[in-house]
Amino acid sequence: MTFRLCYLLAPWIFILLIPGLSKGGKLLVAPMDGSHWLSTKQLVLKLKERGHEVVVLIPEVSWQMGKGQSYIVKTYPVVLTPEVSWQMEKGQSYIVKTYPVDYTLEELDNYFEEFLTAHLHGQPFPLNALALYNISKHTFRVFFVQCKNLFSSTETMQYLNQSSFDALLTDPIALCGATVANYLSLPYVFFMRGFPCNLHYEASQCPSPLSYVPRLFTFNSDNMTFLQRVENALIALLELVYCNAFYTEGLKFSSEILQREVSLVDLLSGASIWLLRYDFVFEYVRPVMPNMVFIGGVNCAQSKPLSKEFEAIVNASGEHGIVVFSLGSMVSDIPMKKAREIADALGSVPQTVLWRYTGEVPSNLPKNVKLVKWLPQNDLLAHPKTRAFITHGGSHGVYEGICNAVPMVLMPLFGDQMDNAKRVESRGAGLTLNILEMTSEDMSNALKTVINDKKYKENIKRLSELHLDRPIHPLDLAVHWVEFVMRHKGAPHLRPAAHDLNWIQYHSLDVIAFLLVVVLL
């Protein structure tokens, strides 16, 4: 039974047939830099295509969002001037509004270098945890500096105050978007992958039973042993401390701007809709809330034919096919020692390996490995000759692996990548390696296993079929809900009454106490 195609086509057909019916609104977008921007940009372009006036608010200095630092931006060049400017390409143009910042691109790059080093340094516990804590705190400080710079730009604030937006779309991790929305009294939509410390569930009043909902960074699955459940509970306790520390400075600033004391939950609970890049094919099943919309795989594009250059490499790979290897848009360089080990491992398989790598070429690079500065990842993964995907486990890449049913070898580096890797592994669709500790042989074995043991391909194929069998494409779903909030000035009917209860009331502790007293009397 393969009538799934019809549903997949449905929204596209309608867009082709009745473009004139869409009448535009005005949307402000406060995105996040780095890989976060990749899928946000797809949504922004789609909303623009639907006839809305979309203004993207970005700092003058950025990795992915600015002028041509990455291939994605190259595809749709944006004109970067301090003034409001339109993109030149008709139909794919959105307005970019930049604001000056107190740091240079070099400083930003240095900071990311430090961030990565803290993850790859391999110190013993608790030094590693402390290093990660400090660098994460520093990350948030960078966000807050950016936000302060935005509110200090008189010209930008004047422009924002004078524009009448219908809603704001933001990746909320830096809080700045939510602060801007509150400042301008706009309804807002979150578009995101996840928060540390379960904040997205806490702020939306969504129960997260510790017994089967693993906290991020525990790398546990939803099927925990007793000790893992203890660990899960301890981490949840720890989160009460460290996430507050991350956000103290940002909240102080937001409170100043909004001229009232705001908590993390205050700012986040105001979101009308949470667009979450989750799919339960990949995520562990857990309670959710009605204002959460699941758009995992939103970034999986329809595959395009390969360029002649890549087509030639793939065709030359013969019966063994190819392996696609990328550590994501943010990392294209690794220490030489590691690069040599990896090169050794890659040489042990008969497949041609396409490796996205811009660092110094390891001297032991085998003949079957082609180094490239950039590769059309989704199109290569969609090619029938692709046998495996070596990835850092970023959520965009993992979903592309799932969409195209390619078994994965995961080498997580930072953020949610370890948890993503664990999820893929727990589904039998890939194997995870610790990039710090793995030997060349470990990597070779893992790669051979996911290619030759048929169960990996079968499992990822099953996940892929389930993931792609949906009534509406996640990107169209995201568009619908952003437009919904623009049309109705929010979605107050999806706000749970739990927001009006305090902790004691929510958990019915007062009711229990009262009933106990009555029984005892």
Added chain:
Amino acid sequence: MTFRLCYLLAPWIFILLIPGLSKGGKLLVAPMDGSHWLSTKQLVLKLKERGHEVVVLIPEVSWQMGKGQSYIVKTYPVVLTPEVSWQMEKGQSYIVKTYPVDYTLEELDNYFEEFLTAHLHGQPFPLNALALYNISKHTFRVFFVQCKNLFSSTETMQYLNQSSFDALLTDPIALCGATVANYLSLPYVFFMRGFPCNLHYEASQCPSPLSYVPRLFTFNSDNMTFLQRVENALIALLELVYCNAFYTEGLKFSSEILQREVSLVDLLSGASIWLLRYDFVFEYVRPVMPNMVFIGGVNCAQSKPLSKEFEAIVNASGEHGIVVFSLGSMVSDIPMKKAREIADALGSVPQTVLWRYTGEVPSNLPKNVKLVKWLPQNDLLAHPKTRAFITHGGSHGVYEGICNAVPMVLMPLFGDQMDNAKRVESRGAGLTLNILEMTSEDMSNALKTVINDKKYKENIKRLSELHLDRPIHPLDLAVHWVEFVMRHKGAPHLRPAAHDLNWIQYHSLDVIAFLLVVVLL
């Protein structure tokens, strides 16, 4: 911004364009009688239209599902023979498989008469509660007799055993569908409005915080006072007792059939997908689970032009327009005293009232009231001259009221109707009357208020706009998920791991005890 229409049209356009892409599966349907069947039937017809072989399993004696007892069935006549038979109308035909039962239609009607009397008798507490408890227990006994009759029919069971179905679709309240599915080892989908005692949430492992999720039959909203929260907690405790009593006999039978001890949660938790006729425009916002699909308003059809007879009445109503009055498909007769009071009240408004009523005509029937044996409810509600809807508050009618933005006067009789009425009232879109206690004046005032106080129309219009603004029509969404379960033989990836934990583990009581011991030591 009115680009909503595009989205509404999308699925229909696709169905018109690519009907050939849908390749059929084989579905068994075990529906519920009465008003429950109304929307189930719409889904059944749609699934048949999509090219599936759909077999509907019904008792030889029934109210709505059999030969022509109701107008709905009259529209799509089914051939009722003990053998498998095809409907004659091309394109709207599904297979009906009947099985003999131990009761007559007269006995069934008498039982419903008793059921209604128990609700309308107006005894003081606790006599009324006891009467309702007893009649409800009797209702469940009727269900179980039906189920026993099904499994006793050698011919039917032989047919079921020999047919290879892909999945089963059922309204689960009687448990029989879930028992059949387990007996035949079929994946199953629930299509329903609600269970008593929060069973649908309990069985799906969905948290229901007592502090803001009102239990059914409390008539509380999600915004409860302290005493209402106490009441909510007490009702939840009471539910532990009475729902078990309702189902004891049924579960004993299911256990015999399945040759293993099954609990209520065992049978219900096996559902792959819960299609819930809920929309949060109407329902109170609460946690949900990923295998719950919300299809409130699934029964709202595109309105059709009125017949000449009804068109004439509506046109003759002049500037004041009309009021639509129906107590649902199950109730068309009320005691004469009540009928006279109602007639008086209806006479006090300048609108023409179309009253679906088959009882003895009250002698005081005013000139502006037209009694009809049946009325095209949705089409009348969609008419711009309709000013108000007097309804018993059944979920189908309430959603038709919301879809067509008609303010309501609600006179709930039984089941979830009181809770439905409370929900409409709490949204400021209608007024509720106690049919037992109301005077003629109460009704007259309520009717005049919802017609003349503009805020009722404004509120229902807002609800209607929110409700109709969705990325896909609920009926298409229901079709998608039934087909999903047919294609993939279930949806195990949407099953929460909580099902594998016991009560102590789920609530982390063992972890808390362990941590307490560690701290104390």
